[in-house]
Amino acid sequence: MSANDLPTLLSVALLARVGPARDRLREALGQAGATLVLEEDPNTLELQALRDAAPGAVLIALEPAIEDALERLDPVLASPSLTLIFDEAELAARREGWEAQRWARHLVAKLQGHLDVLPPGSEQDGLLQPEPGLPTTPAQLHADAPLEFHVREAFDAAGDVPADGLYPAPETRGEPMSLEEALAALQPPAAAPPAAPPPMAPPPVPLGDHSSWSLVDDDAAAPAAPAPASAPAAPSGDFDTARLSLVELEAERPADGAAAGAVLVLAGIGGPDALRRLLASLPAGLATPVLVHMRLDGGRYGNLVKQMARVSALPVLLAEAEQPVQAGNAYILPDDVGLALRQGGLYFNADAQGVQVGTLPAAHSAVVLLSGADASQVESVLGLAAEGAWVAGQVGEGCYDPTAANAVVAAGMDAGEPPQLAERIVDRWGVAE
Structure with a gap:
């Protein structure tokens, strides 16, 4: 065409x-x-x-x-x-x-407004005329494709696959048996030989008087009986019960609504388009904040806020020091704004080094690496993943600089196009009611 x-x-x-x-x-x-x-x-x-x-x-x-x-x-x-x-x-x-x-x-x-980005003619099933040479193998077609995340996804879903009703799975699994053992197990049990008559019991031996026998040495000292414990003192009338508890009390949440974690999005060259697709796929009221760090020449982050606000259902704000990080918002992080954790909540602070990945509480956070993300942060991102954070990288033709994203995918992290990653974020955190 x-x-x-x-x-x-x-x-x-x-x-x-x-x-x-x-x-x-x-x-x-x-x-x-x-x-x-x-x-x-x-x-x-x-x-x-x-x-x-x-x-x-x-x-x-x-x-x-x-x-x-x-x-x-x-x-x-x-x-x-x-x-x-x-x-x-x-x-x-x-x-x-x-x-x-x-x-x-x-x-x-x-x-x-469609997703068809294949070249003309790719919609054909294939040539009908034979051609010389061997056909392309599936391994050659997918030689450069990252398959690790597909393997992990299949492993995670294996438990939900319905079992074959014809051969019910055994309740317990033992060690594998040899072929001889398996064949022997299929044979009917052999007839038991006739029981031999019991042997004649020996005549009893007189043992005499056994009333004084003992299983311990005669000269071993018997343990002394423990002295009766003294009765506990009666509780006084002013016994303090106000601080008694059967469970550990949950830490008090900050009154300003600071979130316990966040989704950190790292991007660079080629990132604006990927970021736009990600934010456009997130719903209003997302039950976690989204933090965006993408280095811009000249530091015009205010303009990036305006550009992303046009496509995002989430309010897009410029992060400011000493402000709480609140769920349901998307924040653009300037280079001199970092994160701090206080009283179980995240806050922005002034930091010349910018956001530090390790500040995020792993149990409540995620990191998404889009096109152009800084490859020097991969090690700290994977360290956060080892502590329990969800980590994912962008894949596909729209990822112009996939170095960092491919590194986390190769390490076994999740992967997908920006709309797919947005869908997984919603699945994990949901929407606030």
Whole structure:
């Protein structure tokens, strides 16, 4: 199927500065068959010009130099009827060849609202004409696929698979027997030989008087009888019973609603799109907070808050020091804001090193590594997993920098596309009533 055969797509406005990134995105829109109604540098674009173009979708090449312009254009970009697609300018400028064609297919899927990102012709079952050579084996098709998480998932679900009713499983399992033992067990029991007559008992021997016999030595001293214990003193009338308890009392929860744990999302290059898909799949009222740490050039985290708030059902807030971390919110973490645990609740604090994974209480927390997550944090993430935290990594074509995510998946952690990971987060924590 060529680009001319593609169905008519939404009219698209391309907002990017002049340069390689803009050229690559224009080519991708052409391959996708989109109708380009506007192509401008957002720094010089007038708000009314964008409104007059009336695009159905806007493709934006993100970089620090245009963040102020996006705030100025926000009255139009914030329209709920507008489809916003973000791409990182640095990533778009490097995209060529097969990778550019793949991104064009993803662009078509986003504009049309479907999940079909396979190349044309992949819907065919296969060629009907024979070809020379050996066919491709399943092992070759999946040579680079991470299979460990599939094996773990199958192992966890094995107990729920219904058993075969024809051969009920034995209640107890013993050691495996040899073939000879198995054949012998199938033979009918042999007839028992006739019992031999009991032997003649010897005549009794006179033992004399045995009334003074004993099983201990005669000269062994018999243990003295214990002295009677003195009667316990009667309780006084002022005995304090207020602090008596049969169970350990639960630690008092902070009055400001600070959560006992959180879901920490780590991302980097290629992360904005993955983060957008993750947050868009989480419901309002999620019974745990979501913390997002993604390094941005220039530290314009306020703009990231606005971008994610457009797609998220959760309130998206900028984390501030000395504020409680509350369930049902998504927080964007600046580089100088970390975490502290006080009285069983999480709080933001000022920390020049940023968020530390080990601060999270493992029993109530999770870490999700999206595209571009910092690989240097993998060791601490796996350490938290060993203490009981749920850890997962992004997989799939949308993961442009899978180094850290692949490392945790290879270590046996969970894996999936961002919407799948969001579904598992909801399954684990649920929605507050």
